[in-house]
Amino acid sequence: MTIEHKFGGDWTEAKLNCLKNYLESYRKIFTTNEKAKYFRTWYVDAFAGTGERTQKAVQTPKGGLFDDFYEAEDTANYRSGSVDIALSLLSPFDNYLFVEKSAIYTTQLRTFLANKHPNTANRIECISGDANEKLVAWTKQRD
Numbered sequence: 001m002t003i004e005h006k007f008g009g010d011w012t013e014a015k016l017n018c019l020k021n022y023l024e025s026y027r028k029i030f031t032t033n034e035k036a037k038y039f040r041t042w043y044v045d046a047f048a049g050t051g052e053r054t055q056k057a058v059q060t061p062k063g064g065l066f067d068d069f070y071e072a073e074d075t076a077n078y079r080s081g082s083v084d085i086a087l088s089l090l091s092p093f094d095n096y097l098f099v100e101k102s103a104i105y106t107t108q109l110r111t112f113l114a115n116k117h118p119n120t121a122n123r124i125e126c127i128s129g130d131a132n133e134k135l136v137a138w139t140k141q142r143d
Contacts, residue, residue, distance in 0.1 A: 012053075020085050026090035040094045043086045046131035051083040051112035052106050083109065087117045096124045096139060099131045108115035 023043075029035045080088070083098055098113075100106045106128035113124060127134050 043093040044097045048100045050108040
């Protein structure tokens with residue numbers, strides 16, 4: 001069963017754009033600094049969702065230059081989530097941990113990852129459960 005992961009608005013777009021810009025800058029530390037290249041990096045998303053999301057199209061006044069773009073069904077519905085943004089960086093992390101409380105969303109996330117990011121599967125841990133509990137347990141397994 002697939003459930004549409006629908007949330008967000010303009011503020012979500014702004015937040016995810018900030019995340020992308022931050023991650024791109026952060027990754028430069030590990031590609032340009034000789035001492036930092038030694039470290040293995042993890043991207044951890046404690047509220048991973050399904051990997052993508054849907055929302056209503058941005059409302060724009062009629063007669064605008066981009067009316068056809070904002071009215072297109074695929075544009076109106078599909079948006080990258082933080083998972084997809086992190087996995088689509090030109091400079092990837094070494095490993096990824098995605099935690100999602102909803103078992104249904106976790107199943108959808110695993111399907112999304114297998115379909116859209118199959119070459120990263122061996123570097124991803126995908127856990128279903130409460131983020132507070134799962135992150136404490138996960139960090140205890142690390143040095």
